[in-house]
Amino acid sequence: MSGLSVTATGDAARAVSAHVPSLVADRVASRVAAQEPDLWGPAAAEEAGKRLGWVDVASRSADLPGRVASLREELAAEGVDRVVLCGMGGSSLAPEVITATAGVPLVVLDGTDPGQVRRALTEGLERTVVVVSSKSGGTVETDSQRRAFVEAMTAAGVDAARRVVVVTDPGSPFAQMARDEGYRALFEADPDVGGRYSALTAFGLVPAGLAGADVQQLLDEAAEALEVLAADDEGNPGLQLGAALGGTDPLRDKLVLVEDGTPLSGFGAWAEQLVAESTGKEGTGLLPVVVAGTGSPEVASPTSDALVVRLVGDDEEPADGGGAGAEVRTSGSLGGQMALWETAVAVAGRLLGINPFDQPDVESAKQATRELLEGSPETEEALAVDGDVEIRGTSEVAGAATLEEAVDALLAQVDGDRGYLAVMAYLDREADADLEGVREDLAARTGRPVTFGWGPRFLHSTGQYHKGGPATGVYLQVTSEPAGEDLPISGRPFTFGGLQRAQAAGDAAVLADHGRPVLRLHLTDRSALGRLRAALAGADGRTR
Numbered sequence: 001m002s003g004l005s006v007t008a009t010g011d012a013a014r015a016v017s018a019h020v021p022s023l024v025a026d027r028v029a030s031r032v033a034a035q036e037p038d039l040w041g042p043a044a045a046e047e048a049g050k051r052l053g054w055v056d057v058a059s060r061s062a063d064l065p066g067r068v069a070s071l072r073e074e075l076a077a078e079g080v081d082r083v084v085l086c087g088m089g090g091s092s093l094a095p096e097v098i099t100a101t102a103g104v105p106l107v108v109l110d111g112t113d114p115g116q117v118r119r120a121l122t123e124g125l126e127r128t129v130v131v132v133s134s135k136s137g138g139t140v141e142t143d144s145q146r147r148a149f150v151e152a153m154t155a156a157g158v159d160a161a162r163r164v165v166v167v168t169d170p171g172s173p174f175a176q177m178a179r180d181e182g183y184r185a186l187f188e189a190d191p192d193v194g195g196r197y198s199a200l201t202a203f204g205l206v207p208a209g210l211a212g213a214d215v216q217q218l219l220d221e222a223a224e225a226l227e228v229l230a231a232d233d234e235g236n237p238g239l240q241l242g243a244a245l246g247g248t249d250p251l252r253d254k255l256v257l258v259e260d261g262t263p264l265s266g267f268g269a270w271a272e273q274l275v276a277e278s279t280g281k282e283g284t285g286l287l288p289v290v291v292a293g294t295g296s297p298e299v300a301s302p303t304s305d306a307l308v309v310r311l312v313g314d315d316e317e318p319a320d321g322g323g324a325g326a327e328v329r330t331s332g333s334l335g336g337q338m339a340l341w342e343t344a345v346a347v348a349g350r351l352l353g354i355n356p357f358d359q360p361d362v363e364s365a366k367q368a369t370r371e372l373l374e375g376s377p378e379t380e381e382a383l384a385v386d387g388d389v390e391i392r393g394t395s396e397v398a399g400a401a402t403l404e405e406a407v408d409a410l411l412a413q414v415d416g417d418r419g420y421l422a423v424m425a426y427l428d429r430e431a432d433a434d435l436e437g438v439r440e441d442l443a444a445r446t447g448r449p450v451t452f453g454w455g456p457r458f459l460h461s462t463g464q465y466h467k468g469g470p471a472t473g474v475y476l477q478v479t480s481e482p483a484g485e486d487l488p489i490s491g492r493p494f495t496f497g498g499l500q501r502a503q504a505a506g507d508a509a510v511l512a513d514h515g516r517p518v519l520r521l522h523l524t525d526r527s528a529l530g531r532l533r534a535a536l537a538g539a540d541g542r543t544r
């Protein structure tokens with residue numbers, strides 16, 4: 001028994017009935033398990049041919065728990081017990097959910113906010129090991145974080161080379177660097193598994209295992225689940241979830257994810273990347289909307305284009321199959337759920353007619369950032385300045401003279417039937433965490449799904465969907481001067497603050513090029529956050 005359970009109601013149940021029989025007849029489950037690359041059309045076959053290794057992850061990763069446990073013991077004997085992970089997207093989201101669920105501490109540094117980076121650098125360096133994870137070995141945030149740690153450790157008299165562990169693909173620039181610099185350990189990951197499917201490879205298991213999570217158990221859970229998920233059987237939960245995700249008609253493309261009794265902690269953020277980057281392309285896809293709880297507007301009164309997925313506990317009563325709306329409930333162990341969602345997203349990709357293994361629109365924002373870093377980080381004149389807030393944006397918000405007018409102008413662009421609002425905050429996701437509360441306010445205010453992402457973290461997750469998915473979004477970007485001093489990046493001509501601004505400006509430019517409405521608010525003093533929050537909440541009583 002894998003303990004995996006998927007139940008569907010309403011439109012989701014109808015999608016299961018409509019699609020699972022043909023998925024079984026086409027032997028989709030066993031062909032995914034056999035790593036057949038031709039399930040997503042001829043154009044996707046080459047990529048799929050090198051991206052399906054996750055189906056036998058338990059054997060591919062078999063040596064890792066032992067290797068990680070030995071390294072953890074060695075480090076502990078040296079008094080090193082604080083684990084920091086530097087990595088973005090697929091290189092950080094899995095260890096975050098694994099350690100949060102296991103209740104073991106891991107510092108995840110997946111941002112460039114100078115205050116957030118500085119905090120990670122100043123707490124307990126003498127007992128810190130830094131895991132630098134990047135599949136490509138070329139991600140600018142990760143390399144900048146590595147540089148910052150090496151410099152800070154060296155300044156503190158700590159032998160940095162003994163404290164850096166690298167996880168990367170064989171042959172990547174990071175693999176070479178780990179050898180050249182004599183870093184403590186190099187874990188070469190499986191190149192046949194894509195970043196967002198890499199949870200149970202070295203990317204998930206090394207940092208989580210060093211932090212003390214039981215990674216052997218995760219692999220065992222996944223192995224058990226993958227057997228069930230390989231069956232050409234109508235009861236296969238991977239086919240059922242895949243059909244519910246990709247097969248509603250008309251497509252319910254706002255996937256509202258809510259923890260509702262699950263023992264897993266933070267699963268939504270991991271699933272968000274998997275779903276958004278895998279499906280959000282060619283003008284279609286599913287927008288994950290990760291909400292705080294069952295009282296959130298998107299769950300309490302779902303829109304007609306929403307599919308609500310409740311992550312429930314194992315003893316939850318199954319929902320009955322009828323009714324209006326569309327809901328799915330899933331439960332099972334963390335390793336099992338990861339395998340379930342990977343399978344389901346691959347199945348949904350087939351139903352949506354897209355290649356679930358590429359991310360064709362991520363590079364454009366990276367390129368725009370590189371160009372800005374080579375020039376000046378902010379080249380666009382402010383349309384208006386309201387106190388400590390500079391207002392920039394596309395033509396839809398051009399007439400606004402005040403912060404409140406600008407927000408109103410943007411919200412007026414949210415389509416009442418299919419639209420969504422994405423809030424993208426390039427701030428300190430720990431110190432400024434309260435801002436996340438505006439998600440609910442804005443959802444209530446607009447009556448539409450609202451996503452909240454911390455920049456640049458979300459660029460490696462929902463960023464693909466924003467550009468490649470349907471043109472139904474409007475975008476609110478928040479940037480700020482650093483709360484304290486900016487932080488230089490050793491050996492680079494730009495600072496963390498400069499990088500953060502360039503990433504924001506680069507992404508906004510690409511969204512604008514795609515014809516999407518964008519409002520950019522830059523706080524010249526971070527103390528203006530309170531005012532911003534009130535303006536977004538509509539605290540003066542103005543509602544649309």
Ligand SMILES: O=P(O)(O)OC[C@H]1O[C@H](O)[C@H](O)[C@@H](O)[C@@H]1O
Pocket residue numbers: 088089090091133134135136137138139142195196277359362459460461
């Ligand atoms: O692991 P890395 O190569 O550093 O990549 C980190 C992330 O980069 C990009 O944003 C990709 O679209 C993601 O899928 C990936 O997870």
